[in-house]
Amino acid sequence: MSSNKSEVFTHVRDGMPSMVDVSGKTPVKRCAVAGARVELGADVMARFEENDLRGPKGPVLQTAVIAGTMAVKKTADLIPFCHPLPVEHCAFILTPDETGVLIRCEVATTGRTGVEMEAMTGASVAALCIYDMCKALNKGIRIQEVKLLTKTGGKSGDYHAELP
Numbered sequence: 001m002s003s004n005k006s007e008v009f010t011h012v013r014d015g016m017p018s019m020v021d022v023s024g025k026t027p028v029k030r031c032a033v034a035g036a037r038v039e040l041g042a043d044v045m046a047r048f049e050e051n052d053l054r055g056p057k058g059p060v061l062q063t064a065v066i067a068g069t070m071a072v073k074k075t076a077d078l079i080p081f082c083h084p085l086p087v088e089h090c091a092f093i094l095t096p097d098e099t100g101v102l103i104r105c106e107v108a109t110t111g112r113t114g115v116e117m118e119a120m121t122g123a124s125v126a127a128l129c130i131y132d133m134c135k136a137l138n139k140g141i142r143i144q145e146v147k148l149l150t151k152t153g154g155k156s157g158d159y160h161a162e163l164p
Helices: 060-078 116-134
Strands: 028-039 089-096 100-111 142-152
Touching: 028 116, 060 089, 060 100, 060 116, 089 116, 100 116, 116 142
Parallel strands: none
Antiparallel strands: 028 100, 028 142, 089 100
16 A cells, blocks of 8 residues: 555545546546435335325425435535536436335436435435434434445446446
């Protein structure tokens, strides 16, 4: 491992935090998919109609998609060194099962830097929204496995998480 931390950490220059300079990069198509799981519990999931989760605060899945999409577009306002990006595509797949909801957030752009943080932020905020909308039903809700699943485009190449 190098003793020069700026060679290891991309957001450190001369010992100080900094935004990565992407001005010399060529814009290319970039896509990222992130996932999360909200473990609500079988007792909570049993209260909902198939694919129509309505909690005390309203339609859970629909509201989570709106919250997640808003978060994707605001990522640069939330994460200090993220570049503001023109999001060209944002889609969610929310899949309820016996004990919770699996979240997938896909984000794409054509730009000089990737959209991994946008996808991770979208999945995280969608999960937090589900938590908020269902917390009256169960105080033990858990948000789990927030992670990058795939990334395509850019200098570092493609990434695909190994799934169990």
